[in-house]
Amino acid sequence: MNALTIESLEKIYQNGTIALKNVSLKVDDGDFFALLGPNGAGKSTLIGIISSLVTKTSGRVSIFDININESFGLARSMLGIVPQEVNFNQFETLDEILINQAGYYGIPRKEATEKSNYLLKKLKLWKQRKDISRTLSGGMKRRLMIARALIHDPKLLLLDEPTAGVDIEIRKTMWDFFKTLNSSGTTIILTTHYLEEAEHLCNRVGIIDGGSIIVDTSMTELLSKRNSESFILDCAEKYTDLPELGSASVLAIDDLRFEITVEKGTDLNGIFKELSKSGIDIKSMRNKGNRLETLFLDLTGSYE
Amino acid sequence: MSKNVLYTSWAKHSKLWFISFQTIVTKELNRFLRIWLQTLLPPAITMSLYFLIFGSVIGDRIGEMSGINYMSYIAPGIIMMAIITNTYGNVVSSFFGAKFQRHIEEILVSPTPNIIILAGYVTGGVCRGILVGLIVTAITLFFTPLKIYSLPISISVVVLTAVLFSLLGFINGIFAKKFDDIAIVPTFVLTPLTYLGGVFYSIDLLPPFWKELSLINPVLYMVNAFRFGFLGVSDIDLMQAFAVIVTFILLMIFLCLYFMKKSFGLRA
Incomplete structure (x- = not known):
C-alpha cells in the first residue's frame, strides 16, 4: 500500500506564481523518503497541500488510499506534521500544547496526558514540561514540534526541515529517534537542506525543481549514478x-x-x-x- | 454499510467532535481567565464610569425615561454594551492571535471539522460575554436596584446576542491580516452602532427620520429586548427583536462556514 499518492498535482497561487506543475509521486508504506529541492522549488507548497494548509489548484492527494478532500478526517488522523517554522502557542506550557493537540484528534484527556508524558520524556523535554513554550531554546522548540506531531501516533510523518538551526549533537540524537520511529513502521517524508542527513536517513529520494519532480528513485540507485x-x-x-x-x-x-x-x-x-x-x-x-x-x-x- | 458500522462510525465521529470542541472551549476559557487584567477588569471599570457619569451625575438631571428612573433605564443597555464588545473582542483577538502566531494550524491540520472550530470559538466568546455581563450586573447593583421582569427573556437575549457578536468577531478574525484590522470594526462600526442603539435613550425621543433610521440598527433590537427582560419596557416588539437576532445568527453561521470552506484567510 502507498502511504502517499499524489496524482497530477498543480498549484497556482493567487498572484499567478506556478508553484507545482503536474506533480505525481508515490511513497510506499514504511519508506523514509527524502524530498529535496533548492529554495523556492515547491517543497513547502507540496508539504502544505498534503497537510491541508495550502489548497491545491488541481490533482489528487491520498494518504493510505484515503483522498484528503473526500475523507479529510480519516486522512488527517493518519498524518503528523513537523513544520519548518515554529507554530505553537508561545504562551502555553509544553504539556498544554501536547494535550490540546491530542484533543483536536479526539484523544481523551487522561490518555493524552499519558502520551504527552511519554513523548516529553522520550524527547528529553520532561524537565521543561511546565515551562511556557516561548522560553525554550531553538532545539527544544523543534523537539516539541516533533512530540506534538506524534501525539496521535500518525502512520505518515512529514518532517519539514526538522533539524534546521539545531546543533550537531541534538541533530544526531534526532536522527536516531527518526530511524527508530521509521523502523517501528512510521512512514517518514523528510525535507532538508542538509544533504548528508537525507543520505544518512532515507532509503528513497525525490528531487523537486521548478515545481516538477525531476528525480524519484531509491537512494542507492541515485548515488550509483555518481561516476x-x-x-x-x-x-x-x-x-x-x-x-x-x-x-x-x-x-x-x-x-x-x-x-x-x-x-x-x-x-x-x-x-x-x-x-x-x-x-x-x-x-x-x-x-x-x-x-x-x-x-x-x-x-x-x-x-x- | 451495516447499521453497526454506521453506528460505530457515528460514535467515533461524535467522540472526536465532542473532545475537540471541549479542547477548544477549555483553551479559550484558560486564555481569557489567564489574562483577566486585560479581559475582565477593563469592562468593570469602564461600565462603572458610565454609571457614575451618565447615571449619577447626568442621570439625576434627566429624571425619567419611558416612565423609569434614568439609571435603571440605561442599566440593561450598559450591560448589553459590555457583553457585545467583549464577545466580539474575545473571538476576534483570539482567532486572529492564533492566525498571527500560526498555532491555528494545529487545528487546521487535525480532523476537527470547521463547524466544531466555529462552535468552540463562539462558545469561548459567549462564556466571556456572560462572565462580563455578570460582573457588570453586580456593579450595577451598587448604583441602582435591579428587578428582573422576565429571567428567561433576559438570559435568552444575552446568549443569542453573545452568539451573534462572537460570529461577527470570527468573520473579522478570518479576514484580518494585521492588528489594525481587528481594531477597525469595533472602533468604526461596533461602537457607533452600540451608542446609537438606544442604550442611553428611547428612540421615541428622536425625530421621525432618525427614529426610522435607527430601526435598521440590529443593536437596537438586542438592547430593547434585553431591557424588556429587565424592565418590561421596549421600543421594539419582542418577537420582532428575536426574529432579527436569530436571522442574523443564521446568516452569520452560514457565512462563517462558507468562508472557512473556501479557506479565506486561513489557507494559502
Whole structure:
C-alpha cells in the first residue's frame, strides 16, 4: 500500500506564481523518503497541500488510499506534521500544547496526558514540561514540534526541515529517534537542506525543481549514478608543480593543497605513487563534498 | 454499510467532535481567565464610569425615561454594551492571535471539522460575554436596584446576542491580516452602532427620520429586548427583536462556514 499518492498535482497561487506543475509521486508504506529541492522549488507548497494548509489548484492527494478532500478526517488522523517554522502557542506550557493537540484528534484527556508524558520524556523535554513554550531554546522548540506531531501516533510523518538551526549533537540524537520511529513502521517524508542527513536517513529520494519532480528513485540507485569523485589532498610540504595524473583531473587550491577528480573505482594507490615520484608527500586526504550534495547540484544546476 | 458500522462510525465521529470542541472551549476559557487584567477588569471599570457619569451625575438631571428612573433605564443597555464588545473582542483577538502566531494550524491540520472550530470559538466568546455581563450586573447593583421582569427573556437575549457578536468577531478574525484590522470594526462600526442603539435613550425621543433610521440598527433590537427582560419596557416588539437576532445568527453561521470552506484567510 502507498502511504502517499499524489496524482497530477498543480498549484497556482493567487498572484499567478506556478508553484507545482503536474506533480505525481508515490511513497510506499514504511519508506523514509527524502524530498529535496533548492529554495523556492515547491517543497513547502507540496508539504502544505498534503497537510491541508495550502489548497491545491488541481490533482489528487491520498494518504493510505484515503483522498484528503473526500475523507479529510480519516486522512488527517493518519498524518503528523513537523513544520519548518515554529507554530505553537508561545504562551502555553509544553504539556498544554501536547494535550490540546491530542484533543483536536479526539484523544481523551487522561490518555493524552499519558502520551504527552511519554513523548516529553522520550524527547528529553520532561524537565521543561511546565515551562511556557516561548522560553525554550531553538532545539527544544523543534523537539516539541516533533512530540506534538506524534501525539496521535500518525502512520505518515512529514518532517519539514526538522533539524534546521539545531546543533550537531541534538541533530544526531534526532536522527536516531527518526530511524527508530521509521523502523517501528512510521512512514517518514523528510525535507532538508542538509544533504548528508537525507543520505544518512532515507532509503528513497525525490528531487523537486521548478515545481516538477525531476528525480524519484531509491537512494542507492541515485548515488550509483555518481561516476566521479573529488578529493582534497593536503601536502606535507609546499609543492611547486603538480604532475599529470593519468585520467584524473588536478586543480591547485594553494601551494599546500590541491584537488583531484577521478572516475569511480579508480585505483588511488597509482595516483599516490605518481605524486610520490614527483616529490609530493600527502599528509591527509578528504572527500571534497557529500556524494548526494554533488549529485543534487548536478541535477538542479543550483551551483550556476 | 451495516447499521453497526454506521453506528460505530457515528460514535467515533461524535467522540472526536465532542473532545475537540471541549479542547477548544477549555483553551479559550484558560486564555481569557489567564489574562483577566486585560479581559475582565477593563469592562468593570469602564461600565462603572458610565454609571457614575451618565447615571449619577447626568442621570439625576434627566429624571425619567419611558416612565423609569434614568439609571435603571440605561442599566440593561450598559450591560448589553459590555457583553457585545467583549464577545466580539474575545473571538476576534483570539482567532486572529492564533492566525498571527500560526498555532491555528494545529487545528487546521487535525480532523476537527470547521463547524466544531466555529462552535468552540463562539462558545469561548459567549462564556466571556456572560462572565462580563455578570460582573457588570453586580456593579450595577451598587448604583441602582435591579428587578428582573422576565429571567428567561433576559438570559435568552444575552446568549443569542453573545452568539451573534462572537460570529461577527470570527468573520473579522478570518479576514484580518494585521492588528489594525481587528481594531477597525469595533472602533468604526461596533461602537457607533452600540451608542446609537438606544442604550442611553428611547428612540421615541428622536425625530421621525432618525427614529426610522435607527430601526435598521440590529443593536437596537438586542438592547430593547434585553431591557424588556429587565424592565418590561421596549421600543421594539419582542418577537420582532428575536426574529432579527436569530436571522442574523443564521446568516452569520452560514457565512462563517462558507468562508472557512473556501479557506479565506486561513489557507494559502
